[in-house]
Amino acid sequence: MGFENLFLGFSIAITPYNIFVAVIGILLGTIIGVLPGLGGANGVAILLPLTFTMPPTSAIILLTSLYWGALFGGAITSILFNIPGEPWSVATTFDGYPMARQGQGGQALTAAFTSSFVGALFSIVLITLFAPLLAEIALKFGPPEFFAIQLLTFSSFVGLGGGNPLKSLVSILLGFILAAVGLDIVTGQLRMTFGFTELMKGFDFIVAVIGLFGIGEILLSVEDGLHFHGARTGMKLAVVLETWKVLPRYWRTFVRGAFIGFWMGFKPGGATPASFMSYAFAKRFSKRADRFGKGEIEGVIAPETAAHAAGVAAMLPMITLGIPGSPTAAVMLGGLIIWGLQPGPMLFKEKPDFVWGLIASMYTGNILGVAMVLAFVPLFAAILRIPFAILTPLIVVVCAIGSYAVHNSIIDVWYMLIFGVVGYVFKKLDYPLAPLVLALVLGDLAENALRQSLIMSQGSLGIFFVRPISGAIMAVAVFFFLLPVLTPWWRRRRQGTPPPVASTAARH
Amino acid sequence: MRAADVVTALALILVGVIVIVDVLQLGIGWGLEGPESGFFPFWLAVAMVVAALAILLQALRQATARPFVTAAKLRPVLAVLAPATAMVVVMEVLGLYVASALYMAFYMRWVGRHPWSTIVVLSVGVPIVTFVVFEKWFLVPMPKGPFEAWLGF
Numbered sequence A: 001m002g003f004e005n006l007f008l009g010f011s012i013a014i015t016p017y018n019i020f021v022a023v024i025g026i027l028l029g030t031i032i033g034v035l036p037g038l039g040g041a042n043g044v045a046i047l048l049p050l051t052f053t054m055p056p057t058s059a060i061i062l063l064t065s066l067y068w069g070a071l072f073g074g075a076i077t078s079i080l081f082n083i084p085g086e087p088w089s090v091a092t093t094f095d096g097y098p099m100a101r102q103g104q105g106g107q108a109l110t111a112a113f114t115s116s117f118v119g120a121l122f123s124i125v126l127i128t129l130f131a132p133l134l135a136e137i138a139l140k141f142g143p144p145e146f147f148a149i150q151l152l153t154f155s156s157f158v159g160l161g162g163g164n165p166l167k168s169l170v171s172i173l174l175g176f177i178l179a180a181v182g183l184d185i186v187t188g189q190l191r192m193t194f195g196f197t198e199l200m201k202g203f204d205f206i207v208a209v210i211g212l213f214g215i216g217e218i219l220l221s222v223e224d225g226l227h228f229h230g231a232r233t234g235m236k237l238a239v240v241l242e243t244w245k246v247l248p249r250y251w252r253t254f255v256r257g258a259f260i261g262f263w264m265g266f267k268p269g270g271a272t273p274a275s276f277m278s279y280a281f282a283k284r285f286s287k288r289a290d291r292f293g294k295g296e297i298e299g300v301i302a303p304e305t306a307a308h309a310a311g312v313a314a315m316l317p318m319i320t321l322g323i324p325g326s327p328t329a330a331v332m333l334g335g336l337i338i339w340g341l342q343p344g345p346m347l348f349k350e351k352p353d354f355v356w357g358l359i360a361s362m363y364t365g366n367i368l369g370v371a372m373v374l375a376f377v378p379l380f381a382a383i384l385r386i387p388f389a390i391l392t393p394l395i396v397v398v399c400a401i402g403s404y405a406v407h408n409s410i411i412d413v414w415y416m417l418i419f420g421v422v423g424y425v426f427k428k429l430d431y432p433l434a435p436l437v438l439a440l441v442l443g444d445l446a447e448n449a450l451r452q453s454l455i456m457s458q459g460s461l462g463i464f465f466v467r468p469i470s471g472a473i474m475a476v477a478v479f480f481f482l483l484p485v486l487t488p489w490w491r492r493r494r495q496g497t498p499p500p501v502a503s504t505a506a507r508h
Numbered sequence B: 001m002r003a004a005d006v007v008t009a010l011a012l013i014l015v016g017v018i019v020i021v022d023v024l025q026l027g028i029g030w031g032l033e034g035p036e037s038g039f040f041p042f043w044l045a046v047a048m049v050v051a052a053l054a055i056l057l058q059a060l061r062q063a064t065a066r067p068f069v070t071a072a073k074l075r076p077v078l079a080v081l082a083p084a085t086a087m088v089v090v091m092e093v094l095g096l097y098v099a100s101a102l103y104m105a106f107y108m109r110w111v112g113r114h115p116w117s118t119i120v121v122l123s124v125g126v127p128i129v130t131f132v133v134f135e136k137w138f139l140v141p142m143p144k145g146p147f148e149a150w151l152g153f
Helices: A003-013 A016-034 A040-051 A056-081 A087-101 A105-138 A143-160 A165-180 A197-201 A205-222 A237-265 A271-285 A298-313 A315-321 A327-338 A346-350 A352-383 A388-407 A411-428 A434-457 A468-495 B002-026 B039-061 B071-094 B096-110 B116-137 B146-151
Strands: none
Touching: A003 A016, A003 A352, A016 A040, A016 A056, A016 A352, A040 A056, A040 A205, A040 A327, A040 A388, A056 A087, A056 A105, A056 A298, A056 A327, A056 A352, A087 A105, A087 A271, A087 A298, A105 A237, A105 A298, A105 A315, A105 A346, A105 A352, A143 A165, A143 A315, A143 A434, A143 A468, A165 A434, A165 B002, A165 B039, A205 A327, A205 A388, A205 A411, A205 A434, A205 B071, A237 A271, A237 A298, A271 A298, A298 A315, A315 A327, A315 A352, A327 A434, A346 A352, A388 A411, A388 B071, A388 B096, A388 B116, A411 B002, A411 B071, A434 B039, B002 B039, B071 B096, B096 B116, B096 B146
């Protein structure tokens, strides 16, 4: 086992410049996580153009630190303002906001940050141990295996994502179609450009992310005329230490949450179900189950541990297989390609300094992150007290700058507005946006894997099923795709009654 | 809600059909170097049309009273969207810095009714900070217009 690799990583992550980059990343990330309309994925997308001139390792440290910051920031708004910044912080509001209303905001925040840290650390340790092994296995993969894994990625959105499976499917397909617009790099032909030269470049996923998540979210949040009802909080060292004294009592909740988070997290779209699942388990096993929803600290620990364990675990398939587990990881993967790195298992062989620098920076970034958010909570919470009519145009301008900077073209700013409207409509109609973005990023890779596989087999789709590894993955993928059809049928057989719709609806 | 669902499904079907028509000309079969250009998009579009048709049928069968958006809720949405669109139009002529300053000033005054002092400080300050960070530190150029040319940049 290569501990020398991890030491190599730390020697890169702990240089003054990279520590500085991490601090900036966490700071910006937390602000982004607190602001409505900005989250991990579009925060990373907006900053991506600024990293083009940086060394790749520092660039990825900046972006991952931003991601940790955004994860921490989500907890602040959930607890103090009852606004879940991200879908996976919804469960944190159940008990976090009541605690803050009862004057226990400091305790709730300390518990949330500490649980986030524990969950993240658990996943990082597992990544350190398993990533090299997984990459080793993945080195033997050919195009059919990679295509099978991509299919598995998307099947899990349809089968496990909750909501309407047809709408998930349409989101995926639309993402792939948008990815195919422009020059076909294999044959050199133009596809779906309809004679417009602007369409030759195709749609950039960065612009799509900024529009769909950023502008779309802003439009959605102004609908209700946003009036924040924030609970005020003071963060004192005594409160932090007091809470830390209590937390070890809940070690079972921590362990359960971390395992659920990691297990759900390295599959795409896993963080949200993981946080709800962890909350439900904690409530079920708790002696104080009746206190849940009224301000029980365990109800904060459970979802936060799981959500962060899942958020970090989403990085595992990105660095080992080149397949992102979350929209944010998808944007980072796009960054890797722009920095001239080939995502996938070869990274461990060709760029060990990059991979291990990244893994080591996950430790340092999360340690720095938890210290920073604990120290500066009142400052971050103050951001939401800025009047709404100032925040809104500021966020729109930041989004426009980010979109323009990708290719230095104003047409991208127009695309951003269009994607914003699409995001608004899709969100309201429950079309999930994450699979669309993932498909847009992975489109070319998936199509190439499919084409190469078909060339290998001279046009027969059987190749995906006869090779043992891809066959096994395909079987799981097909099972996930069929799950929405199988589940109601299975329920009917067992109960003889129509299935309750509430169980899937509650996940939103 | 139902009407919006139906319209969206119809729009998706339309997109799918346009894609199918376009890629049929590229060829969707087997070429000299394996699958032709239109192969992958064709099957994607076919699947999308089928899925969108199914969504359309679902939407037609269920009736919900909840409206997609009420007039009261649409107003603030358009209040963000319309000036933002105007900003991009202005950006084409005057550059990003002037356009964003005008946009922020307009929105803060029109929607927020903030005092002019706040408006001037923010709508001048933010573009200056942006200029320093992007043009000077990270060397990422933003679109500039006659105003920046007059200042000598």
